[in-house]
Amino acid sequence: MPGLTLGDTVPNLQVETTHGNFKLHDYFGNNWTILFSHPADFTPVCTTELGKIAAYGPELESKGVKLLGLSCDPVQSHSEWFKDVEAYTPGCRVTYPVIADPKREILAQLNMVEPDLKDPSGSLVPSRALHIVGPDKKIKLSFLYPVSVGRNMDEVVRAVDALQIASKHKVATPVNWKRGDPVLIPPSVSNEEAQQRYPQGYRTVDLPSKQPYMRFTNLPAA
Structure with missing residues (x-):
C-alpha cells in the first residue's frame, strides 16, 4: 500500500475524537496543523510526549498551529489517560483533540504504522509519527520514529x-538554523530577483569552486 508522504494531501477522513466527531479538513481549516500518532494509551513514552506537546501548545498556537493527536484506543480510554498525562507533566492541560482508532484503520491511511510489522493478533503496529500539515492540507514535513x-x-x-x-519569504534554512539566524536564498531565485525580494541585501560566500550559490540574507524581525 503506498504511504502518505511529503506533498500529498491528507485525506479528508471522518474521525471520532475526544472533542467529538469531525472531518480532518474541517478541523485543519486554513491553519498549519501538527498531526501526530501514539502507539497506545497508558504507555510510558507516550505519556511523556503527550504532556510535553500540551506544554508547547500555547507557543504553537501563537504561530497559528493547531494540534491533533491519534492513539489506538477508544475515546473513554483517552480521557482517563489524560489524568495521568497531566499529573506527570504538572501545569499542562491536554486541550487538543485526540483521535480514537481502535481498529487501526486511520493509522494506515495516514501512514503512521511500523512498516512490515504486525502484532501477535495480526493488527498493524503503530509508529510514533508526526506530520506537519500546511494551510493547503498537504504534508510539508514528517517525522517517523519507532515506538522506543x-x-x-x-x-x-x-x-x-x-x-x-520558507513559505512566507521564499528562502531555505541551513543546518541547525533557528529563528533569527540568517537564511539561504535558493538557487531558483536569480540575483536580480534577490535584489528586489530582499532589499535588506545579501552576502555571497566565497568558495573554492567560485560558484556563487551560497547566498545568505537576514529577514526582518516581524
Missing part, C-alpha cells in the same frame, strides 16, 4: 518555524 524513541519537541517547533519562514 520519544520525539524532541524543540525540533518540532524549529521545523514549524523553518517551514513558515
